[in-house]
Amino acid sequence: MRRLTWFNTTSLTLGFAFLYLPMIILIVYSFNKSELVTVWAGFSTRWYGELLENDAFLDAAWVTLQVAVVSSTVATVLGTLAALVLVRAGRFIGRTLFSGMIYAPLVMPEVITGLSLLLLFIGIGLDRGVLTIILAHTTFSMCYVSVVVSSRLVSFDRSLEEAALDLGCSTVQAFRLVTLPIISPAVISGWLLAFTLSLDDLVIASFTAGPSATTLPIKIWSSIRLGVSPEINALSTILIGIVAVGVISASLITKSASLRQQAEERAAVKA
Amino acid sequence: MRRFALIVLPYAWLLALFLVPFIIVLKISLSDIALSIPPYTPTLDLAAGWQGVKDFFAALDFENFVFLTSDDLYWKAYLSSLRIAAISTFLTLLVGYPIAYGMANAPAHWRPTLMMLVILPFWTSFLIRVYSWMGILSTEGYLNQILGGLGLIAEPLQILNTNVAVYIGIVYTYLPFMILPIYATLERMDASLLEAAEDLGCSRIKAFWLITFPLSRSGVIAGCFLVFIPAVGEFVIPALLGGSRTLMIGKVLWEEFFNNRDWPVASAVAVILLLLLIIPIILFQRNEQKNREAEG
Numbered sequence: 001m002r003r004l005t006w007f008n009t010t011s012l013t014l015g016f017a018f019l020y021l022p023m024i025i026l027i028v029y030s031f032n033k034s035e036l037v038t039v040w041a042g043f044s045t046r047w048y049g050e051l052l053e054n055d056a057f058l059d060a061a062w063v064t065l066q067v068a069v070v071s072s073t074v075a076t077v078l079g080t081l082a083a084l085v086l087v088r089a090g091r092f093i094g095r096t097l098f099s100g101m102i103y104a105p106l107v108m109p110e111v112i113t114g115l116s117l118l119l120l121f122i123g124i125g126l127d128r129g130v131l132t133i134i135l136a137h138t139t140f141s142m143c144y145v146s147v148v149v150s151s152r153l154v155s156f157d158r159s160l161e162e163a164a165l166d167l168g169c170s171t172v173q174a175f176r177l178v179t180l181p182i183i184s185p186a187v188i189s190g191w192l193l194a195f196t197l198s199l200d201d202l203v204i205a206s207f208t209a210g211p212s213a214t215t216l217p218i219k220i221w222s223s224i225r226l227g228v229s230p231e232i233n234a235l236s237t238i239l240i241g242i243v244a245v246g247v248i249s250a251s252l253i254t255k256s257a258s259l260r261q262q263a264e265e266r267a268a269v270k271a
Numbered sequence: 272m273r274r275f276a277l278i279v280l281p282y283a284w285l286l287a288l289f290l291v292p293f294i295i296v297l298k299i300s301l302s303d304i305a306l307s308i309p310p311y312t313p314t315l316d317l318a319a320g321w322q323g324v325k326d327f328f329a330a331l332d333f334e335n336f337v338f339l340t341s342d343d344l345y346w347k348a349y350l351s352s353l354r355i356a357a358i359s360t361f362l363t364l365l366v367g368y369p370i371a372y373g374m375a376n377a378p379a380h381w382r383p384t385l386m387m388l389v390i391l392p393f394w395t396s397f398l399i400r401v402y403s404w405m406g407i408l409s410t411e412g413y414l415n416q417i418l419g420g421l422g423l424i425a426e427p428l429q430i431l432n433t434n435v436a437v438y439i440g441i442v443y444t445y446l447p448f449m450i451l452p453i454y455a456t457l458e459r460m461d462a463s464l465l466e467a468a469e470d471l472g473c474s475r476i477k478a479f480w481l482i483t484f485p486l487s488r489s490g491v492i493a494g495c496f497l498v499f500i501p502a503v504g505e506f507v508i509p510a511l512l513g514g515s516r517t518l519m520i521g522k523v524l525w526e527e528f529f530n531n532r533d534w535p536v537a538s539a540v541a542v543i544l545l546l547l548l549i550i551p552i553i554l555f556q557r558n559e560q561k562n563r564e565a566e567g
Contacts, residue, residue: 008376011369012385018366019392019446022403025413029406038411082281089278098278101285107497107552109504111521112541115528116292119538122309123295139288142281200396203506207528217398224398224511228406236399243395251387 023240030233037228047234057235060219064199067130067215071137072194078138079145079194080187086146087153105143113140114207121208128210136208137198144197145190152186160268182261185254192250196243293545300538301331311535335539344523345540349547351518355434355509356502359441363498364491366442367449371490372483374450375457382458389454393447400444401511408436408512432514440508445501449494456490457483489562496555504544520544 030048034041051057082102089095105113117136121128156179164174180187202217209218223229302311339345374385392400407413408431415427430436460483468478484491506521513519520540528537 005376007369008373012373012377015366015370015373016388018443019389022400022407022443023392023395025407026399026403037406038409038413038416078281078284081277082285085278085281089274092278094282097290098282098285101289103556104552105289107500107548107555109501109506109521109544109548111504111506111524112296112545115524115537115541116296117288119295119299119534120288120292135288139284142284146281196394200398202398217396220398220402224402224405228402228409232402233406236396236402239399240395244391247387247391247394255383 026233027237027240030230030237032230032233035230037230037233047230048238051231051234051238054231056214057216057219057231060214060216063130063213064216067133067137067205068195068198071134071198072141072191074134075138075142075194076145076187076191079142079190080149080183082142082146083150083153086150102143102146105140106147108140110201110203111207114204117204118207127212128208129212132208132210133205133213133215136204137194137201140204141194141197144193145187148190148193149183149186152183156182157265157269160265182265185258185261189250189254192246296538296541298331299535300335300542301333302535303330303332303334304533304535309534310532335535336543338536339539339543344518345520348518348520348523349543352503352505352520353547355437355517355519356441356499356505359438359445359502360495360499362438363442363445363449364495367446367494368453368491370446371450371453371457371487374454375460386454389447389450397444398507401440401508404436404440404443404512405431408439431512432517434513434517436512437509437517437519440512441498441502441505444508445498448497452493452497453487453490456487460486489558489565492558493555493562496551496558500548500551500555503548 029037029040031043031045032040033044033046082098086099086102114136117132117139118128121132121135126132160182161174161178164178165171169177200217201215202221205215206218206221209215220232220235223232299311305311370389374382374389377385405412409415410427410429410431412431414430415424418424419427430439464482464486465478468482469475473481504521505519506525509517509519509522510525513522521544524537524540524544527533527540
């Protein structure tokens with residue numbers, strides 16, 4: 001009954017054209033020689049050259065990268081702990097509040113999250129800068145990590161862990177040697193998700209960044225408020241390229257890792 | 272003991288950086304604007320002891336909320352946000368459902384690739400995806416060039432800086448959130464049900480409305496919430512693609528905070544927005560809970 005009728009083919013073609021054409025146009029026009037963004041005047045890599053000479057963009061990119069690496073790493077640790085609590089800890093006082101705090105940031109409007117964190121930082125007298133952006137990003141991305149990791153933990157066969165404990169492992173050893181390797185694809189995709197969320201965020205960073213720290217999205221935002229700019233087209237193309245390469249290779253790696261793991265799990269159960 | 276240590280760290284983090292900030296927003300929404308640093312009164316003076324705490328609570332009032340009801344701008348912005356989000360959610364469903372349907376009916380070995388093609392845009396910068404439409408929709412943009420070149424329009428269409436551009440922006444950026452849950456329900460569907468319906472003389476279209484669509488309902492509901500809830504508070508899309516007449520509450524909050532520097536009113540706007548969203552958020556959680564139970 002599964003078949004590719006003309007209807008399905010058309011809807012897939014139109015759908016993917018809609019999803020990808022705007023980005024393809026952006027990439028093509030980033031190689032436009034003209035300063036007038038919408039008028040094609042021949043091929044050139046001029047805007048890439050100008051972009052690389054623009055220190056403001058390079059500085060912002062560096063800040064963004066630092067924030068993303070630190071916040072996604074801390075968020076992965078906290079989010080994995082939170083997932084273990086959600087799936088394993090059973091009942092404890094305040095469990096409903098805890099799971100509410102995990103799920104709420106996923107649907108919370110960014111303006112509210114940003115505003116509330118800013119008011120907190122000002123309330124406790126913390127100077128706004130790289131540190132406050134990192135704290136803000138860690139908080140919302142740990143929730144995404146914990147959702148990703150807990151969905152893997154739910155389907156995890158606990159008898160493997162029990163076997164390790166029976167064979168004399170301590171709980172920490174059992175976690176490190178058995179549980180962690182099995183949930184690691186989910187932990188890695190959680191980290192990647194946290195990393196891209198951090199790279200991407202404009203609204204929360206705008207609230208929590210002080211004058212001392214500008215991230216790339218904030219910089220892009222201030223240039224495109226005035227309209228389309230060829231430098232931003234070039235920058236967008238570079239970012240899209242990095243993401244495309246990253247996502248495709250990550251999905252290939254996690255696919256082969258999860259296949260291998262399933263085979264190992266099966267072998268372990270059989271033996 | 273170890274279990275306790277496991278719970279405490281993420282719990283304390285979320286309490287300090289998620290819950291406490293909301294209590295602060297709530298408190299500031301009840302304060303008054305002041306020409307000082309921080310720009311509101313009262314501030315809690317713990318050094319004054321119990322009297323200080325009493326003075327602090329006595330100075331809080333609902334003045335900002337009364338102000339929100341007195342100025343047309345705010346309730347119009349809330350209504351208009353809800354309307355724009357609802358229209359965009361419906362349009363996203365119209366665009367997303369056929370794609371999810373096509374994916375679920377594609378040959379099995381294509382599906383992982385199609386899935387990745389849907390997810391890929393989600394990983395690229397949201398800001399860039401919104402920005403890419405500015406060049407397309409502007410009066411001298413690519414769309415007007417094509418339509419003009421084909422002789423379909425005499426005058427360039429004004430799409431950028433209107434609500435139509437906002438709808439397009441929301442549909443475009445939130446489409447993966449609609450496609451994925453619908454695809455998940457359609458893919459699980461038992462195809463023999465459709466065969467049975469056709470054997471019993473159902474037309475293909477009738478079979479769709481009687482069987483396929485009802486069975487994908489939980490995915491449709493999840494997708495709609497995932498688009499609607501964040502769209503209500505959206506700031507980037509109305510700010511870049513919308514016009515001066517596009518009223519959305521996320522934009523109002525931003526301007527109240529950054530341009531007018533009225534923190535108490537901005538906080539009151541945030542509190543009401545949250546109250547508006549609590550109902551859809553709870554309904555969404557219920558739907559998810561029901562799905563998990565149905566699966567498990």
